[in-house]
Amino acid sequence: MTFEIQKVKVYTSDGKEVVKEVSLCLVKPGIYTIMGPNGAGKSSLVNAIMGHQSYRLEGRVLLEGEDITKLPTHEKARKGITLATQMPLEIEGVRVAELLSRIIKRFQGVDKTDEALRIARELLGLVGLSDSIMSRYFMVGMSGGERKRLELARVLAQRPRVALLDEPDSGVDVESMPLVAKAIEKLREDGAIVVLITHQPRLFKHLEPDHVYVMYNGRIVAEGGLDLVQLIEDKGYTWIAHRNGGR
Template identity: 75%
Template sequence: MFEVSQVKVYVSDGKEVVKGVSLSFSKPGIYVIMGPNGAGKSSLVNAIMGHQGYVVEGRIVLNGEDITKLPTHEKARKGITLAVQMPIEIEGVRVAEILTRIIKRFRGITKSEEASRLARELLSIVGLPEDFLYRYFMVGMSGGERKRLELVRVIAQKPKVALLDEPDSGVDVESMPLIARAIKKLRDEGAIVILISHQPRLFEYLEPDEVYVMYDGRIVLKGGLEVIKLIEEKGYTWIAQKSGGGKQP
């Protein structure tokens, strides 16, 4: 069970960018958040993760425990992780080292060969070749490769809650099913996946359990796959007009 309750987020200049969002997830699944640029989607997930620069009000509760004020590394240890939009390069540390360490730490695997085998398997899920294991983490990788490797890093952690901030942006058409496969793997391993996306194409390969639309810092619409189709046809402005900027459904 993962719950955010009446969450407000303020950024560095004191501006309120998330204006009271409440969401509750009782079982593993794929929960999509859509919304126009600047709606507050990234701010919401960064604030949930406890990243610097975001002041949070409200409550974030994981399996009955209030984790609102925990530092990021504590949240990670409790099973929350965020796939960021632009993963950073780590010079001098190879992908294999990072993945095997994460796998050992979060999956209770002790044998190095077993951890390496799993690292290779996870790379293959997103269609990255094995020789990526020997490259420095994210260094010199293309935008799409980074997104895919970031998903591998998230899966390696076997999270309870996976926050994915546009894992499909900058990914080519043919790699879209691979991204979908990685997201399904997360869900199948028991994660509540909170997926921010702008791309209806991803949902040709992925059935969301619920879809939320965020607009001007608020959740203004909730539904299923039909919401994604509606947005594709009509955009966002009509929702704002209908909801009057409105109250959360």
């Protein structure tokens, strides 16, 4: 499994360059964390990779060596890429049970609805959501933390090869954090490349990232291991950018 981002630049619809140039070469399953201050371009990067209409992307995105840059979003999903967005959208009229079982049938090759529903309940259990959420409309009226956990269950249902997770831990309470970490760990165990955007070093009490990247002002300005997370916790981000000559 390889996932490569080559010299990617991202522009908003009004022409602003929000990602100046990012290259990442991820060649084995693992948890690849991106940290960085508000407005660094983290969400823009993953949204543009997935094909969000508000962005224009330059550069190339390769999955297993295949150039998938220009594929429509649903084709990227079919090839195994999924994005858990920072703010999951409500889908009025579609219930959790229906959506998850549909995804499980499609992506896991399950035929029977009963079996798909059983797997859906299992995934919800994994992220600490009760069965009662199955009958609710997807995301509608759910709390911030519930949304994040349901979005993770949706990602797991897809059995992705590449999971882009945009702050799956934000707004998640202290007791649910280990569950979120476990769900992310499951993705890695299942052989996925996980690109994990987070602001919370607290998450790494429960989860060891394979690598950490720091994004600042539209570029990757540093990379390393958990020691880098500790440095950020102690000193913030600005010094890293300055250390690198303020690129």
